[in-house]
Structures are given as C-alpha cells and as structure tokens.
Amino acid sequence: MTPAKRLAMFEALKRANPHPKGELQHSSIFELLIAVVLSAQATDRSVNAATAILFAHANTPAAIEALGEKGLGAYIRTIGLYRSKARNIIALCRQLIERHGGQVPRTREELEALPGVGRKTANVVLNIAFGEPCIAVDTHCFRVANRTGLAPGKNVREVEQQLMRVVPEKYRHDAHHWLILLGRYVCKARKPECWRCVISRQCEYTPKTAAPTLQ
Secondary structure: OOHHHHHHHHHHHHHHOOOOOOOOOOOOHHHHHHHHHHOOOOOHHHHHHHHHHHHHHOOOHHHHHHHHHHHHHHHHOOOOOHHHHHHHHHHHHHHHHHHHOOOOOOOHHHHHOOOOOOHHHHHHHHHHHHOOOOOOOOHHHHHHHHHHOOOOOOOHHHHHHHHHHHOOHHHHHHHHHHHHHHHHHOOOOOOOOHHHOOOOOOOOOOOOOOOOOOO
C-alpha cells in the first residue's frame, strides 16, 4: 500500500469518526487498567456489565485488594478466565500499593511489570490515559491491518511495528481506535461488509463483498 493511499485511508476514517474512543467504561485511570486486564479474551460488553457492579463497590487498589480473589471472582465470574484474572488483579493491586503509592505508573516498563499486564494492555493505558501515540493491536486491529494491506504481519508485534512505521504521525494516537472499531463492526472476521466501509476505496482486499440482496 502506498503512503498516499494510507493517508487517504486515515483521512476517511477521521471524517467518519473525528474523535474515536475505546468502548470500555471507566472513570479513572485505575478503572481503565482493570477493565483492560479483564478484556483479554472477552468482549467489552461483558466487561462493562461486570465492572459497572464491581466499580460501584470497589474502584481503588486498596478496595479491590480487600475483596480477595474469591470476593473479586464473584463480581467477574461472567468474564472468561475470571479465576486467573482475579488472581492477577489482586496481585496487581497489591503491587500498585506497595511500589507506586496506589497510583497507576505511566511508563511501559512499570506497567508491563504489573501482574496480568502485557504489551497490548500497556499500550491501551498509555494511549488513553496518558495520551501516548501507542498502537494497541488486538484481534480486530490485526485482522484489519492484514486484510486491507495497511500493515501486514505474521503476529501482533510485527503488525504493531509496521503500523508505527506507516501510520501518518498526526493520526497515530487515534489509529488503533479506528482500526478496532472498523474490525468489530464492519471488517468482520467471517465476512467483511465492504459495501458500507468508509475505506473500501483504499483497501486492497479482493474481492470486495456486495450488499445482500433482498428476497
């Protein structure tokens, strides 16, 4: 894909959604961190349903640590892998209290040192909470980057590196939000809905799918 085509792609995405946002609900940086940890292999909808109840009762490192693994598990049991996530989150909260004064650190190294926090989670927090031009590559972003020809790669790290290299700088902060939302609602895994895609002209996927006909 040429630089001119990539630029046109992001211009189209911005016109369609000038201020894209993640869909995980939160009211603090700590809540965001917990929500992103919970979202691994789970839908944002299921996470939001659980955290709406959890955060109403406990939304600080000390309050969540006080719940213990079983107590936290009761709030998040509807989310996949909830037992291991509860274990990691309790350890994460303890580490925030002991090493960071109960605050979420703002460096990649410190974030990735927290239990249950990988590169994608760190990228989301750095991007949304601290305004860093990071690109978090989830399954949707990975699929769109490969399918469109924007930034092909064999794994998420390769795609992230490619995106950081080819996405125009002025669009880098919002890039993964656009790509995730596009993959979630339009460029779907089983069958992309090319007929209603705002970047269909720039996308190099072939053959484009057509709108379903009315019977």
